[in-house]
Amino acid sequence: METLFQSTLIQQPLKLLTWWSIAMTEASLLTTVLATVACGLLTLFLTTVLWRWHFENCRDPSSSLPLPPGSFGWPVIGETLRFLRGGNNTDYIRKRFPGCGISKTHIFGMPMIRVNSDKAIAQLVGKEPHAVFQSLPTSVKQIFGENGVSVISGKDHASMKKILREGFSPVRLSDLLPTVQACVRRHVTSWTQGTGENKMLGFKACQHLVCDLILETVVGCTRDQDPDGAIREAFVFCNDNMFCVPVDFPGTTFHKALRARQKVVDFARKRIAAAMSSEKDYVSILDVLLTHLAKPTETVTGDGAEENSTTEGSAEKASQPGSLTKVQLEDNVVTIMLAGTDTVSSALCNTLDLLGKHPDKLAALREELASQDLLDSSFIYWCTL
Structure with missing residues (x-):
């Protein structure tokens, strides 16, 4: 009986120590995962803020007018996925062009202003090629070639x-x-x-x-x-x-x-x-x-x-x-x-x-x-x- 009692006294601290070690390992793993997720979210947040701040400051410095409503989307991809998924959907167009029919966005690697108003389009066409000129998405330019007639503008285009x-x-x-x-x-x-x-x-x-x-x-x-x-x-x-x-x-x-x-x-x-x-x-x-x-x-x-x-x-x-x-x-x-x-x-x-x-x-x-x-x-x- 005395030997059994001593063995029990020895096993209980060992079990307690093993449980504590497992708990510490799980806590350490959980802390690592949470820290990684937090760093990833923080990086994504800062990148998104800097991404939007960059394009907000690329507007014409001589104009005090704000940019149209809208969003530049996620870093690098912008709103390309959203555009491809529902670019021709009536509800998507209605949400993207509230009221005035003008919205800012970023698709196919290029920031742009999308216009869905007959009056606004007529004004733009009337100013081409003096105030505005034709531009294509980066992917289209690369496939056409930098010397293609659809890519160049001005006197070269003519x-x-x-x-x-x-x-x-x-x-x-x-x-x-x-x-x-x-x-x-x-x-x-x-x-x-x-x-x-x-x-x-x-x-x-x-x-x-x-x-x-x-x-x-x-x-x-x-x-x-x-x-x-x-x-x-x-x-x-x-x-x-x-x-x-x-x-x-x-x-x-x-x-x-x-x-x-x-x-x-x-x-x-x-x-x-x-x-x-x-x-x-x-x-x-x-x-x-x-x-x-x-x-x-x-x-x-x-x-x-x-x-x-x-x-x-x-x-x-x-x-x-x-x-x-x-x-x-x-x-x-x-x-x-x-x-x-x-x-x-x-x-x-x-x-x-x-x-x-x-x-x-x-x-x-x-x-x-x-x-x-x-x-x-x-x-x-x-x-x-």
């Missing part, structure tokens, strides 16, 4: 627009008309010769049509030059992910979009090299742009030898008025290919939808085309249009 306009003159469009007709007929025929119930997604079908049409008319790319569809796939991916968070990190959508753009640029360079040679069997808008390509300038080296300096790989302006460097040519080829793809696809899809919902209008349209002998014509001439 000069570039003048050059590009030559590619869409009536003479050039008449040259491209056979290519356009062949592409449209090929796609429409494939729509009516499908399997099963001949059902398809209208917008995707129209998008593929516009994609093929742009590639063939801009750079002369037919199915033969892209048998596996890699260029068309990269083209569509760039177009679908043009508006994204501009974080160039492996795995992000922006990084994938830039890689897809590089595929399009590499292919455009091949088409430029082919167009500059005498062996080509197509007509494209690229032909017009090549007439404005700046010629290499000759410089004299120290030993008296002449050396050609090329503009390839340089983003500098061409020294000759009305001319383009190779970088400017590449960026504007990509811009022409990407700009307006979705809007044209949407317009075509809406046209198909409306014709399907109004068979009487479709019948009237067929009757009008038949009266002009255009319904069964294998080829429509430019003079007829």
Whole structure:
């Protein structure tokens, strides 16, 4: 009995000591977790305050007027996620534009003022390009290229627009008309010769049509030059992910979009090299742009030898008025290919939808085309249009 009593007296302090050690360990772990969470919340709070303070102090110092109501959102991402989740939602728009229809926000890596008032928009348009000028989100600028006509502004924009306009003159469009007709007929025929119930997604079908049409008319790319569809796939991916968070990190959508753009640029360079040679069997808008390509300038080296300096790989302006460097040519080829793809696809899809919902209008349209002998014509001439 005495031995058992002594053993019990020894075990009780050991149990008490073990329990105290476990309690201290749990308390230490809990303290560490709470301290980490507190530091994280404090850092997020301070970063958010400094983020908003920075943009509040970036306004025009000559104006005493306050910024419109709204929020710049979270650091770095701003309100991009909220915009993507409900940018076209009626309730979202109503909340973001209280009363005056003007709100500040930060989306796609850029602080901006969103305007949803006809009167305010009319005032802004009337002041362009003197008081205001066009700007695009960072992701769009990177995908278009810094020398694209949609990115540059002022005199550079006017000069570039003048050059590009030559590619869409009536003479050039008449040259491209056979290519356009062949592409449209090929796609429409494939729509009516499908399997099963001949059902398809209208917008995707129209998008593929516009994609093929742009590639063939801009750079002369037919199915033969892209048998596996890699260029068309990269083209569509760039177009679908043009508006994204501009974080160039492996795995992000922006990084994938830039890689897809590089595929399009590499292919455009091949088409430029082919167009500059005498062996080509197509007509494209690229032909017009090549007439404005700046010629290499000759410089004299120290030993008296002449050396050609090329503009390839340089983003500098061409020294000759009305001319383009190779970088400017590449960026504007990509811009022409990407700009307006979705809007044209949407317009075509809406046209198909409306014709399907109004068979009487479709019948009237067929009757009008038949009266002009255009319904069964294998080829429509430019003079007829």
